[in-house]
Amino acid sequence: MKRIKAACLLQTVHFQLKDNLGHAAAVQNVRDEYAMYKQRLDRTRTKYQIIREETQPDGSILIEIKKQYNNHDCTGYID
Numbered sequence: 001m002k003r004i005k006a007a008c009l010l011q012t013v014h015f016q017l018k019d020n021l022g023h024a025a026a027v028q029n030v031r032d033e034y035a036m037y038k039q040r041l042d043r044t045r046t047k048y049q050i051i052r053e054e055t056q057p058d059g060s061i062l063i064e065i066k067k068q069y070n071n072h073d074c075t076g077y078i079d
Helices: 023-043
Strands: 008-015 048-055 061-068
Touching (some): 008 023, 023 061
Antiparallel strands (some): 008 061, 048 061
């Protein structure tokens, strides 16, 4: 029998601009979407650590994030 002792995801997430909006509105929409993403992680008490956050030349946001997987212990992955 095997049991998962600890688990963590490493993801690269790209918050992209929507095509049907003007540039300024699309950039603001991306910022709002990113803020809501972090709020949802906090609200669900998901442990996470943002490794890298870059604003791209077009205004989109690219992040690398370590986050807890399915409420498993993530000791050693996220400090």
